[in-house]
Amino acid sequence: MARQELKIGVFGFGVVGKGLYEVMKQSPALDKAIKKICVRSKKQRDLPESFFTYNPDDIINDEEINTVVELVDDSEAAYHIVKKSLQKGKNVVSANKKMIAEHMAEMIALQKEHNVSLLYEASACGSIPVIRSLEEYYDNDLLLSVTGILNGSSNYILSRVFDNGQPYEVALKEAQTLGFAESDPTFDVEGFDSLYKLVILTMHSFGVVINPDEVLNYGISNISDFDINYAREKGFKIKLVGQVERLRENKITLFVLPRFVGRDKYIYAVEEEFNGVVIKGLAYDKQFMFGKGAGGHPTGSAVLSDITALMHNYRYEYKKTNYFQGFSYFKDAAIEIYLRYRDKEVLSHFDFQSVSEEYRGPKNSYVIGFIKLSSLMAIREKLRDKQLFIAATGKALNY
Ligand SMILES: NC(=O)c1ccc[n+]([C@@H]2O[C@H](COP(=O)([O-])OP(=O)(O)OC[C@H]3O[C@@H](n4cnc5c(N)ncnc54)[C@H](OP(=O)(O)O)[C@@H]3O)[C@@H](O)[C@H]2O)c1
Incomplete structure (x- = not known):
C-alpha cells in the first residue's frame, strides 16, 4: 500500500507532547509534519506562538490535517477530542490509558464506522511495544497470560523502599520531585494507572472488552515496615503487578495487586521507573519485554512509532474479538x-x-x-x- 503523507495536529504540549516534538525533530521523514498544536492556556513555550492554538476546532475542522495526536492530561477532554477527530475521518494517536480503557467498545466501533485508525501504543508501558506485539505476533490462541509491572511511579517507590531502605513517604516525595508521580499520586500508587493499562492489554491479548470498574485494583499506599520486613526475610521484593490469565473453558481472570516476587521471576530485576511484561504461552513458555514505561522521550518514541505506522496505513484489527465463541471474564x-x-x-x-x-x-x-x-x-x-x-x-x- 502507498505511503500516506501526514499533516498532524497535536493536542497537548506537556511532558509527552514536548517529548514527541523533540523526538520528531530527529526524524527527517516527519520533522515538518506538525501543522498546529492545541494547548489549554497561554504560557511561555519553547516554540513560536504561531504553532499554537487554544481552540480545538482549529485542528478538528482543518481539512488539511489528516492525523490527530492526542496527548492531554484530562481524560474527559481527550475523549471528546478523539471522538470528534475520528468522526471527521482523521486517524488518531492517543496516549490516554484511562480514556481508552473506559471507552474501548465505542472507540472500536468509531474506527469501523468511519473507516479510520486509532493507535495507542504509548498508553501501556511507554516505550515498550507491547500492544502491537500482542496484536501482531501473539495473534493466535497459544497465549496464556500477560503479567507485568505496568506503572513506573509505584515501581520507583518500591525500588527505593526495598533497595535503598527509604521510608515509603520519602520515596513517594522523591518520585514526585523527579516527575514520575503525579502531585495527587492516587492514580499511580492505588493501582488505577496499572488497571487501565491491564484493561487495554486484555483487549489485545484475549479480545475482551472489560469495564475497569469490574476489576480489582489495589495499590501500595498501605505498605508498612512490617510487610517490607516480612518480604525481605523470605527473600522476596514486593512489586505492583497487573495480570490477565487464561483459565479453562475460554475464561480469563485479571487483577492488579501488590505481589511477593522471588529472584526466580523476570520482574524481580525490574527497578526504578522501568516497566517489564512477561508474556506466557503454550509452546514458547515465557518471554519478557522490558523498557522505560514513562518520561517524555521514551513515551514520545512510542507515539512516533504509531505516527509512522499510520503513514503505512496500519490499524489494529482486533482479531481476537473473533476467537472461537470468545473469552469471558470469570x-x-x-x-x-x-x-x-x-x-x-x-x-x-x-x-x-x-x-x-x-x-x-x-x-x-x-x-x-x-x-x-x-x-x-x-x-x-x-x-x-x-x-x-x-x-x-x-x-x-x-x-
Ligand atoms: N508523562 C508520561 O511519562 C506518560 C507516559 C505514558 C502516557 N502518558 C499519557 O500522556 C498524556 C499526557 O501526559 P503528560 O504527562 O504529557 O501531561 P502534562 O505534562 O500534564 O501535559 C498535558 C498537556 O495537555 C494540555 N491540555 C490539557 N487539557 C487540554 C485541553 N482540554 N485541550 C488542549 N490541551 C490540553 C496542557 O496544556 P497547558 O500546557 O496549556 O497546560 C498540557 O500541554 C496523558 O494521557 C498521560 O496519561 C504520559
Whole structure:
C-alpha cells in the first residue's frame, strides 16, 4: 500500500507532547509534519506562538490535517477530542490509558464506522511495544497470560523502599520531585494507572472488552515496615503487578495487586521507573519485554512509532474479538493472599476459602490463605483501610 503523507495536529504540549516534538525533530521523514498544536492556556513555550492554538476546532475542522495526536492530561477532554477527530475521518494517536480503557467498545466501533485508525501504543508501558506485539505476533490462541509491572511511579517507590531502605513517604516525595508521580499520586500508587493499562492489554491479548470498574485494583499506599520486613526475610521484593490469565473453558481472570516476587521471576530485576511484561504461552513458555514505561522521550518514541505506522496505513484489527465463541471474564477465581492487619475485627470481612498460615503479634498480625477475587471486590472499600495491607503470593487455584 502507498505511503500516506501526514499533516498532524497535536493536542497537548506537556511532558509527552514536548517529548514527541523533540523526538520528531530527529526524524527527517516527519520533522515538518506538525501543522498546529492545541494547548489549554497561554504560557511561555519553547516554540513560536504561531504553532499554537487554544481552540480545538482549529485542528478538528482543518481539512488539511489528516492525523490527530492526542496527548492531554484530562481524560474527559481527550475523549471528546478523539471522538470528534475520528468522526471527521482523521486517524488518531492517543496516549490516554484511562480514556481508552473506559471507552474501548465505542472507540472500536468509531474506527469501523468511519473507516479510520486509532493507535495507542504509548498508553501501556511507554516505550515498550507491547500492544502491537500482542496484536501482531501473539495473534493466535497459544497465549496464556500477560503479567507485568505496568506503572513506573509505584515501581520507583518500591525500588527505593526495598533497595535503598527509604521510608515509603520519602520515596513517594522523591518520585514526585523527579516527575514520575503525579502531585495527587492516587492514580499511580492505588493501582488505577496499572488497571487501565491491564484493561487495554486484555483487549489485545484475549479480545475482551472489560469495564475497569469490574476489576480489582489495589495499590501500595498501605505498605508498612512490617510487610517490607516480612518480604525481605523470605527473600522476596514486593512489586505492583497487573495480570490477565487464561483459565479453562475460554475464561480469563485479571487483577492488579501488590505481589511477593522471588529472584526466580523476570520482574524481580525490574527497578526504578522501568516497566517489564512477561508474556506466557503454550509452546514458547515465557518471554519478557522490558523498557522505560514513562518520561517524555521514551513515551514520545512510542507515539512516533504509531505516527509512522499510520503513514503505512496500519490499524489494529482486533482479531481476537473473533476467537472461537470468545473469552469471558470469570470473577470467581481464587488466589492466595497475605493479609496484614492490626485489629482482628478486620478478619470478619474476609471470606477465606482456606488458610495456610497465621501469625498473631503484639501490633501486627497476618494470615495467608485463598480467597475469591469476587469476595475481595465486594469489600474493595474496606481494603483501603489504612490498618491493613494485602499482597498476592503468586499462587492461584487451577481453574
Ligand atoms: N508523562 C508520561 O511519562 C506518560 C507516559 C505514558 C502516557 N502518558 C499519557 O500522556 C498524556 C499526557 O501526559 P503528560 O504527562 O504529557 O501531561 P502534562 O505534562 O500534564 O501535559 C498535558 C498537556 O495537555 C494540555 N491540555 C490539557 N487539557 C487540554 C485541553 N482540554 N485541550 C488542549 N490541551 C490540553 C496542557 O496544556 P497547558 O500546557 O496549556 O497546560 C498540557 O500541554 C496523558 O494521557 C498521560 O496519561 C504520559
